[in-house]
Amino acid sequence: MKSRSLPLAATTAAIFFLSVAALSVGTAVVEHTFVVSQVNMTHLCRETLVTVVNGQLPGPAIDVTEGDSVVVHVVNKSPYNMTIHWHGVKQRLNCWADGVPMITQHPILPDHNFTYRFDVSGQEGTLWWHAHVPLLRATVHGTFIIRPRHGAPFLKPHKEIPIVIGEWWVEDLAFVDTTAEYNSASTINGKLGDLYNCSGAMEEGYKLDVEPGKIYLLRVINAALLSEYYLKIAGHKFTVVAADANYISPYTTDIIAIAPGQTVDALVVADASPGRYYMIALPNQPPKPDFQSPVLVTRGIVQYSNNHSSGHDELVRGGAGGSSSGDVPMSPEMPDNHDNMISFYFRGNLTSLHHPRHLPVPGRIDERLFITLGLGSVCRQGQSCKRGDNTTDNLIVATMNNVSFQLPTVSTPLLEAHYYNTSNMELLQELPDVPPRVFNFTDLSLIQTGPKEKKLEPTSKAALARRFRYGAVVEVVFQSTALMQSDSNPMHLHGHDMFVLAQGHGNYDMVRDVAKYNLVNPPVTNTVLVPRLGWVAVRFVADNPGIWYMHCHYEFHLTMGMVALFIVEDGPTESTSLPSPPVDFLVSDEYNLQNEKTKLPQINGI
Structure with missing residues (x-):
């Protein structure tokens, strides 16, 4: 269909419901090479050394059609460890390509290469890609467009x-x-x-x-x-x-x-x-x-x-x-x-x-989680300390149900350990159904230091995770808190979309707020904003086996520990189970040999 101008009176109605004629084009393999390097860029009268892909900011766009296969060769010419996350791409039965360092893969060492291979079946629209390395996604990112194979539902x-x-x-x-x-x-x-x-x-x-x-x-x-x-x-x-x-x-x-x-x-x-x-x-x-x-x-x-x-x-x-x-x-x-x-x-x-492509909201619920989001403090280096207004013994962290995520010290990515059922998985601590304390989560007096805040602030660090059986329907209520801050929180779930059932201000009340749920046509999203001093209820089907990051997309909250791992177990058949690593996947023995020969600075331990 050719583009055309519309009279103003008809524009609003016509935009939505005219579809592009169906296409009968076969799938393709779309291949890119991403060279990650550092270049000098000048803004605000200052030259800055910036980490980018192919010398561009934003980086190169990936433009594919639903059903296509994608191959991206990442050549790391930067001085930092690197991975690329394909934000919103579900990676169905392909958690190996999700791009989270030491969760789904070893990071790509400087002067080394890695190839991501995945398809984009069953998805269409605007997504994006970015580095999953602390802070570097500010400049290592680009668009990821999946075009519909049979036309979009608008002009x-x-x-x-x-x-x-x-x-x-x-x-x-x-x-x-x-x-x-x-x-x-x-x-x-x-x-x-x-x-x-x-x-x-x-x-x-x-x-x-x-x-x-x-x-x-x-x-x-x-x-x-x-x-x-x-x-x-x-x-x-x-x-x-x-x-x-x-x-x-x-x-x-x-x-x-x-x-x-x-x-x-x-x-x-x-x-x-x-x-x-x-x-x-x-x-x-x-x-x-x-x-x-x-x-x-x-x-x-x-x-x-x-x-x-x-x-x-x-x-x-x-x-x-x-x-x-x-x-x-x-x-x-x-x-x-x-x-x-x-x-x-x-x-x-x-x-x-x-x-x-929009499936109905699942009616049954197999598991319910109530997750509070806030800040807290832990003692540095694990030593005993006393909370005080002027002390430097405390480290401020971000939490989910009063626990701040800490990646365990392992030499094997957790997905590899999960697949081969090694003892590394014993290092994980279960994310509880509810927070350890119930209090007035949205009490504004908790933002500033005071007696009530001091009692609630102490927390702990752990490799926080939650296991779900394949096919389980999970309902999560995220509750923002006023503990040491009152910001909103954009929560992103890898590997799945979420039905956003309802949102509200204040403290969530199950009896009162379930009545607000939209079970007919709720928006479906991979990143949901939990409102300031409020809550949001989501539901998803755990039907993609693997280990998936659930985290706040405010970078400082992420680096401070507002993270949990959602582990989806294999289903009963081969088609519902995580396949073995790809043949060219960098397994631990090969990576450790590379790492011994590479000396590099690390960013927040990654």
């Missing part, structure tokens, strides 16, 4: 545009102090934008050229380490049609809320008066008494092409949002960066579109 756009929201750090990310440092700017597609300047010269911003009346699909990805973002384009509206590579009942809004790890597909009609319009990405954050990080807004420009006819002028005359003339683009009115309700309402308005 084919004139163009598809990736919008990757990220951050710029002037420090070497390998040595950033995760308790004290923040990024220096926000970015759109790697560009800082004209809000930033260097000795009076404006930084370059991202520019999107559009034609009047055309429809554009924005594939929005939050690749930032620290913040959820609000995205707006002056004079234009978004029609959200997918999130985390799952179709959404079309939802029209003037603002997108997107947390780290998430993707949103949104259609934009170029129906404003010809001119120039700012696209602004604003990071939000919890209000005081939480610590306040710098508000680092970035902006690009949507500009109308001058090559339009008078007919196009008539088509867009009087379009939504007014017009912009001259050299100064129109700017959207942005919300307060502390307004978390915009995020809450945006997510509450999302429901799944009826589609053959």
Whole structure:
């Protein structure tokens, strides 16, 4: 189907329900080579050594069709250990390719190579890839697009545009102090934008050229380490049609809320008066008494092409949002960066579109988990210590049910140990069904040091894991807490999608809040944002055998230990069991031989 302009009155209705004609094209093998290296980039009057793939920021895009096979050769020319995680790719019966160091594989040593092989059957939409090495995913990342083989349930756009929201750090990310440092700017597609300047010269911003009346699909990805973002384009509206590579009942809004790890597909009609319009990405954050990080807004420009006819002028005359003339683009009115309700309402308005790939919500529940998310403290090096306002004996950690994840000291990745049933698996500690203490989880007085907070703060570190039998239906309620902070938490589950049944503020109440569950058409996602001082209920089917990371996608929470391993046992048949490692997989004996010959710096022990 050719792209075409639509009269304004028909645009909204036509966007959603017209499908591209079915294609009868065979599957393909899509092959890439990723060379990870360090290059010098200059922003904000400072040259920074940056770890990137193929010299690009963002890195190269992977563009495939549902059912294709993907082969990526990673050549590590950086000085750091490296793995690549294919965020949102389910890796069905292929946990070996998930890309988590010492969980699913040995890290790729400097001056060594590794090849990832997997397919993308049963998925379509916008995903992304990134390094699964602490902090380095800020610059080692790129888009991963899976095109539908038989057409998407909305009109084919004139163009598809990736919008990757990220951050710029002037420090070497390998040595950033995760308790004290923040990024220096926000970015759109790697560009800082004209809000930033260097000795009076404006930084370059991202520019999107559009034609009047055309429809554009924005594939929005939050690749930032620290913040959820609000995205707006002056004079234009978004029609959200997918999130985390799952179709959404079309939802029209003037603002997108997107947390780290998430993707949103949104259609934009170029129906404003010809001119120039700012696209602004604003990071939000919890209000005081939480610590306040710098508000680092970035902006690009949507500009109308001058090559339009008078007919196009008539088509867009009087379009939504007014017009912009001259050299100064129109700017959207942005919300307060502390307004978390915009995020809450945006997510509450999302429901799944009826589609053959969307399975019904499972009715039965085999296991229930109630998981609190917060901060705590442990004694450094395991010695005894006393909590005090001025002591340096305590280490601040992030927790799930009051336990902070600590990778066990092993020489074999846990997935390999799990497959061969070695004794390394005995080092894991079970994630409990409920937290050890019940208290007012959202009591704001717990943010600041005081008698109540001091009693609840002490915690422990362990290799936290939970086993599920194959096919089990698992319901998880994530509860944010005010313990030492009150931030939201984007929780990402590898290898599975989750039905997002409900969200709420305050403390979850099973009797009251189960009535709020959407069991008909809840959104389906791989990363769910647990709202600030609130909760979210999800349900998933543990039907992909392997060891899967469940973690917060705020990088500092991840490095501080807000992680658990979800282990899915084999099913009763070969087709429901984890296969043996691929023939070219780097098993422990070969890796240890490599490691003996390699001397390298490590990042947080990885």
